[in-house]
Amino acid sequence: xxSAMQFYVSVILIYLGIDLIAxxxxxxxxxxxxxxxxxxxAFQAVGAYTAAILSMGPAQPQxxxxxxxxxxxxxxxxxxxxxxxxxxxxxxVGLVALRRLRSDLQAxxxxxxxxxxxxxxxxxxxxxxxxxxxxxxxxxLESLLNLTPLDYQWFYVGFTAVACLLxxxxxxxxxxxxLGRAMRSVRDNExxxxxxxxxxxxxxxxxxxxxxxxxxxxGALLVPIVGAWAPSSxxxxxxxxxxxxxxxGGRGNNLGVALGAVLVPGLFLExxxxxxxxxxxxxxxxxxxxxxxxxxxxxxxxxxQGLLPERPRRVDLAPSLLPPSRWPWLARNRLAERSELxxxxx
Amino acid sequence: MTAPGSGRADSGRxxxxxxxxxxxxxxxxxxxxxxxxxxxxxxxxxxGLIGPNGAGKSTLCAVVSGSVPPTSGTVRLAGEDISGMPSxxxxxxGLRRTFQLSSEFGRLTVLENLLxxxxxxxxxxxxxxxxxxxxxxxxxxxxIGRARDLLGRFELIEKANDYAxxxxxxxxxxxxxxxxxxxxxxLLILDEPLVGVSPWLVERIGQxxxxxxxxxxxxxxxxHELGFVERICDSVFVxxxxxxxxxGTVEEVRKLxxxxxxxxxx
Numbered sequence: 001x002x003s004a005m006q007f008y009v010s011v012i013l014i015y016l017g018i019d020l021i022a023x024x025x026x027x028x029x030x031x032x033x034x035x036x037x038x039x040x041x042a043f044q045a046v047g048a049y050t051a052a053i054l055s056m057g058p059a060q061p062q063x064x065x066x067x068x069x070x071x072x073x074x075x076x077x078x079x080x081x082x083x084x085x086x087x088x089x090x091x092x093v094g095l096v097a098l099r100r101l102r103s104d105l106q107a108x109x110x111x112x113x114x115x116x117x118x119x120x121x122x123x124x125x126x127x128x129x130x131x132x133x134x135x136x137x138x139x140x141l142e143s144l145l146n147l148t149p150l151d152y153q154w155f156y157v158g159f160t161a162v163a164c165l166l167x168x169x170x171x172x173x174x175x176x177x178x179l180g181r182a183m184r185s186v187r188d189n190e191x192x193x194x195x196x197x198x199x200x201x202x203x204x205x206x207x208x209x210x211x212x213x214x215x216x217x218x219g220a221l222l223v224p225i226v227g228a229w230a231p232s233s234x235x236x237x238x239x240x241x242x243x244x245x246x247x248x249g250g251r252g253n254n255l256g257v258a259l260g261a262v263l264v265p266g267l268f269l270e271x272x273x274x275x276x277x278x279x280x281x282x283x284x285x286x287x288x289x290x291x292x293x294x295x296x297x298x299x300x301x302x303x304x305q306g307l308l309p310e311r312p313r314r315v316d317l318a319p320s321l322l323p324p325s326r327w328p329w330l331a332r333n334r335l336a337e338r339s340e341l342x343x344x345x346x
Numbered sequence: 347m348t349a350p351g352s353g354r355a356d357s358g359r360x361x362x363x364x365x366x367x368x369x370x371x372x373x374x375x376x377x378x379x380x381x382x383x384x385x386x387x388x389x390x391x392x393x394g395l396i397g398p399n400g401a402g403k404s405t406l407c408a409v410v411s412g413s414v415p416p417t418s419g420t421v422r423l424a425g426e427d428i429s430g431m432p433s434x435x436x437x438x439x440g441l442r443r444t445f446q447l448s449s450e451f452g453r454l455t456v457l458e459n460l461l462x463x464x465x466x467x468x469x470x471x472x473x474x475x476x477x478x479x480x481x482x483x484x485x486x487x488x489x490i491g492r493a494r495d496l497l498g499r500f501e502l503i504e505k506a507n508d509y510a511x512x513x514x515x516x517x518x519x520x521x522x523x524x525x526x527x528x529x530x531x532x533l534l535i536l537d538e539p540l541v542g543v544s545p546w547l548v549e550r551i552g553q554x555x556x557x558x559x560x561x562x563x564x565x566x567x568x569x570h571e572l573g574f575v576e577r578i579c580d581s582v583f584v585x586x587x588x589x590x591x592x593x594g595t596v597e598e599v600r601k602l603x604x605x606x607x608x609x610x611x612x
Binding site (some may be wrong): 177184192196 | 354393411413432433434437438442443445449450451452453454455457458459462463465466467469470472474475476477482486490494497503506507508509520522525526529
């Protein structure tokens with residue numbers, strides 16, 4: 001493989017890994033807990049900005065970019081801080097968006113948050129360098145490793161892969177646990193969940209915060225490899241790309257979501273963005289948005305459950321696998337007519 | 347009008363008052379859905395709540411269980427004032443309800459529906475979930491054992507691993523009742539559990555409800571089918587126009603002029 005090709009492939013793989021992480025985060029919020037977080041990309045941006053300003057060092061007084069804080073903390077401190085800031089900010093947004101609102105209105109508040117965040121980052125120039133954004137963001141461990149640019153790319157592919165495994169471990173633990181079940185119960189019927197003693201607000205808040213931390217994590221991984229980060233990198237439409245990935249792959253199913261992440265943002269967007277096309281500049285970008293919209297429509301019409309739908313979590317109820325019942329009195333009425341019930345249509 | 351519920355339900359059972367509702371009011375922009383409802387339910391009894399459409403039965407259920415805050419009045423559960431408390435906290439105090447429209451968790455299996463009905467526990471915290479099965483597996487197995495027993499009792503064991511959303515209407519009702527029982531309720535409010543249920547299953551549900559008494563669960567049954575209420579309940583409260591207008595056995599209240607008026611005039 002030529003080194004240009006290797007570079008291309010490595011970048012695609014890194015982007016793919018980051019999209020995977022982001023999609024799992026969004027799936028935890030939307031697919032599992034039913035929180036329609038239309039501001040997801042803003043939390044990725046929060047992670048990206050935090051990691052950037054904590055690794056770039058102080059802004060130069062006569063420099064071309066101005067931003068607040070500005071520190072050069074060693075790896076992996078910027079990433080950890082990004083994750084924490086993502087969590088805290090998600091919590092603050094959730095206090096406003098999730099409280100006392102129906103879930104469709106929650107989605108609108110979150111969308112508005114995304115727009116407001118873009119406006120603030122664009123217009124408060126001294127905050128995060130306005131619409132020009134931040135640039136020359138250093139690569140983590142670059143000086144320490146002292147690799148050629150191409151070798152560093154492959155190092156980062158491995159690093160992203162490890163990050164993916166970590167993210168997958170977290171979402172799998174959460175979704176496969178009683179917490180995941182409680183979140184899915186809130187998603188399916190919030191009133192019934194509340195009537196069974198579940199605090200719906202707290203349950204959604206957990207999903208928003210953990211998902212926000214995962215979003216920020218993906219942003220912190222993304223920003224050094226892009227090298228620059230500006231409001232145009234995280235317009236609200238980017239969230240819709242991730243939603244398209246969830247819908248196509250199969251929301252609620254971590255593997256389905258992974259498939260969606262490979263297909264939509266991974267191959268389809270990142271892949272085609274490197275195609276040399278000689279017609280009008282911006283043509284491919286524009287077509288991509290149209291195709292994303294059509295894709296969402298077609299999926300919702302023809303396969304609303306996605307390519308790999310959420311599957312029932314079956315438990316083998318064979319008595320040998322279970323401890324002896326601690327409530328034998330409950331079983332006393334177990335009847336021989338079971339099969340009768342099964343055979344009797346309603 | 348009689349003054350109902352002035353103390354214990356005269357169901358003939360010795361039991362402390364479990365639920366005490368005093369002058370409960372709830373209005374929706376000028377409509378008085380509850381206009382001073384008062385009743386008391388003795389522990390261990392099965393009481394019916396009947397009345398014509400629009401009498402306020404479901405609103406009473408919603409306010410008592412915390413889904414809707416009252417405009418005024420008090421609700422006491424086992425002596426504790428729970429008026430205006432959000433429904434998840436009411437549920438944690440041992441009051442569980444089912445809904446008029448079936449409210450199963452459609453994309454959870456029947457077994458998961460029941461497990462989701464267990465009282466909140468440490469496996470549902472983020473840290474508990476991250477610690478993994480070794481941390482929560484043991485209690486989960488206990489809960490599965492318990493759910494299995496309940497599914498056996500409600501004759502749903504073969505549906506355990508099916509999505510609850512795919513069950514028939516009657517089976518969904520059973521899932522809801524079983525799910526509510528997973529949390530060891532003191533008081534169970536069943537809001538029209540017979541809607542859309544086949545006659546054969548109606549009898550089974552009746553038997554299940556009567557068995558709850560032996561398990562020490564107090565039941566409030568909101569139901570239109572008076573024959574069923576008469577067979578199952580110790581006594582009934584009759585509601586009309588947001589108030590409780592009578593209390594007694596079905597036989598007794600049937601003869602009261604106020605009740606006849608309410609049913610005829612609405």
